[in-house]
Amino acid sequence: MSSILDDEFVVQLDDSPPFSWINQFPTRLxxxxxxxxxxxxxxxxxxxxxxxxxxxxxxxxxxxxxxxxxxxxxxxxxxxxxxxxxxxxxxxxxxxxxxxxxxxxxxxxxxxxxxxxxxxxxxxxxxxxxxxxxxxxxxxxxxxxLGLEPYSPDMVAFAEMLAPSTITDENIAKQLAITVVNNRVLLIHDDNSGGIARKFFESFLQTTGILIPIIDKEQYKFFGENTPSGTLIIPLTNDLSLETQWSKLAELIKEKSIQNYVKAAMLIDLSSLYASILLNKEFQLVDYTME
Missing domain, CATH: 3.40.50.10490 (Glucose-6-phosphate isomerase like protein; domain 1)
Known part of the structure; x- marks a missing residue:
C-alpha cells in the first residue's frame, strides 16, 4: 500500500508533538x-x-x-x-x-x-x-x-506499531485514516461503545473538520436501509453482519477491557492526525476553547 503517509517527512515525526504525546499514552496513565x-x-x-x-x-x-x-x-x-x-x-x-x-x-x-x-x-x-x-x-x-488498572505492558509495542515511522502496510492507524478520507463512512456503536464513538467523532472533527455520522446499533437495524449506497461501515460492535465494513477497531475493543479502550483511543487520535496530513491540514497544538 503506497501512501504519502510513508514519505520521509512523515516517518520522522515520532518525537514531534502531537504524535509524541499520543505515543506516550502508556507512560502517561x-x-x-x-x-x-x-x-x-x-x-x-x-x-x-x-x-x-x-x-x-x-x-x-x-x-x-x-x-x-x-x-x-x-x-x-x-x-x-x-x-x-x-x-x-x-x-x-x-x-x-x-x-x-x-x-x-x-x-x-x-x-x-x-x-x-x-x-x-x-x-x-x-x-x-x-x-x-x-x-x-x-x-x-x-x-x-474505581480500582481498575488501565496499563498493560503490551501498550508500548502497540504505540510503536501506530507511530509515524511504521509503514502503512503495518500501521492500522494510517490504514484507518486512508479509509475515512477516501470513503463515505458511518460509525455504528452499542451501549458499550458510545464513549469511544464520541471520541472518534470529536477527534476527526477537531483535527480534520470531517463530520462522521454516528448511530446506535438498534437505530441502524431500523434505519440502515436508508444508508446511502457505497457507505463504508465502521462498527464498534462485533455482532453485526455487514457486507462493507472496516472491522479492525471493533476487533480491538471486543474484549471490553480498559486497556483495549486506551489502545482504541490511541488508534483514533493518531488516525485523525494522519487524516489531517492526507488533507493537507495543519496540526492544532492548542485548544479552540478552554475546555
Whole structure:
C-alpha cells in the first residue's frame, strides 16, 4: 500500500508533538486516590474531558460511574469535577456551593484555588497539553479511583506499531485514516461503545473538520436501509453482519477491557492526525476553547 503517509517527512515525526504525546499514552496513565475508597462516583465535566470519562463509563456502567455534563448532585456518590484550564465556570460554581468534599482534577486556575479553600482533594493535570490529548491522565486517574488498572505492558509495542515511522502496510492507524478520507463512512456503536464513538467523532472533527455520522446499533437495524449506497461501515460492535465494513477497531475493543479502550483511543487520535496530513491540514497544538 503506497501512501504519502510513508514519505520521509512523515516517518520522522515520532518525537514531534502531537504524535509524541499520543505515543506516550502508556507512560502517561495517571494513578490517583480519592478522598475515600469504595464510593460510587459522579464525574462532572464538559468537552473533551467529558468524552474521556464517557469512554470509561462504557466499561463500568452507571452503577459505579455517573458522567454528568449538567453539574447535578447525586446523593451517596463521591463528586469529581474536571477542568483542564481550571476556569470552567460551572465546575467552579459546583465546588463553591458544595456542602460535601470531593476531588477536583485540573491544571490549576480558579478551580484549584476554590477547591483548596473548600478542603477538596486536588489532583494536578500536566500543563501544556490541549484537553483532547489528556485522555491518559483523565481516564487513568478516574479508573484507578474505581480500582481498575488501565496499563498493560503490551501498550508500548502497540504505540510503536501506530507511530509515524511504521509503514502503512503495518500501521492500522494510517490504514484507518486512508479509509475515512477516501470513503463515505458511518460509525455504528452499542451501549458499550458510545464513549469511544464520541471520541472518534470529536477527534476527526477537531483535527480534520470531517463530520462522521454516528448511530446506535438498534437505530441502524431500523434505519440502515436508508444508508446511502457505497457507505463504508465502521462498527464498534462485533455482532453485526455487514457486507462493507472496516472491522479492525471493533476487533480491538471486543474484549471490553480498559486497556483495549486506551489502545482504541490511541488508534483514533493518531488516525485523525494522519487524516489531517492526507488533507493537507495543519496540526492544532492548542485548544479552540478552554475546555
Amino acid at each position: 495517571m494513578h490517583c486516590n480519592a478522598l475515600s475508597t469504595g464510593n460510587k462516583l459522579s464525574v462532572h465535566a464538559s468537552g473533551n474531558a467529558l468524552t474521556s470519562v464517557l469512554t470509561l463509563k462504557d466499561l463500568v456502567g452507571e452503577r459505579d460511574l455517573i458522567v454528568d455534563k449538567k453539574y447535578m448532585r447525586y446523593e451517596g456518590r463521591e463528586d469529581i469535577v474536571i477542568s483542564n484550564s481550571g476556569e470552567n465556570a460551572r465546575c467552579i460554581d459546583f465546588v463553591r456551593k458544595s456542602e460535601s468534599l470531593g476531588t477536583a482534577i485540573t491544571s490549576g486556575g480558579t478551580l484549584k484555588h476554590i477547591a483548596n479553600e473548600k478542603g477538596w482533594n486536588v489532583i494536578s493535570l500536566p500543563k501544556g497539553f490541549p484537553s483532547r490529548y489528556l485522555f491518559p491522565e483523565i481516564v487513568g486517574c478516574v479508573s484507578s479511583i
